[in-house]
Amino acid sequence: MKLFKFFIICSISIAACNSQSEEKKPSGEIATHNDGKALDLPYKLASIPDWEKGDDNNVPIAMNFLKSYEDKDFVKMRNYLADSVQFIYDNGNFSGSADQMVKFLKNFREGRSTVRIEMNDYESVRSKNRNQEYVSLWYNEHIVDNAGKADSAFVMDDYRIKNGKISMIDTKFRHLRSAK
Secondary structure (H helix, E strand, O other): OHHHHHHHHHHHHHHHHHHHOOOOOOOOEEEOOOOOOEEEOOOOOOOOOOEEEOOHHHHHHHHHHHHHHHOOOHHHHHOOEEEEEEEEEOOEEEEEEHHHHHHHHHHHHOOEEEEEEEEEEEEEEEEOOOOEEEEEEEEEEEEEEOOOOEEEEEEEEEEEEEOOEEEEEEEEEEEOOOOO
16 A cells, blocks of 8 residues: 555656646747747737638639629629628728628719729638638729829728628728829
């Protein structure tokens, strides 16, 4: 019995020593999801990002939706939207049916005589834990309003794609200023 107790005490001691000797990471250090290497990050993250490469078949859905806006083809635009859609934009948030979304964007587009999109880049990603798919588009948008005033902006859109349809759009933009 004494030998058994000695064995248990030694096992507990070894386990305690091993758990204390594990390397503690600094507050900003976190393992990446790509290759497992630790990064020394200046900001602490609550969890490791869980994004991975998404389905490239979602990219045409997002781009064709944007192209239908550029071309004022609102019938075609409706085909890319889920039954219920959320649209997050600068100083606003829209939630409603696909038909309401088309009407909202049609009213907005009517204030512009021309819209020209210059696509810069895209990426399709998927969240492993939340089962969500997104397409991100980066582009320059050049517009002329109905009064003839020209403007342009750098735009970054995130499109959430579910079952082959857009269920959410989150758009961010920065106006581009021309040098004088």
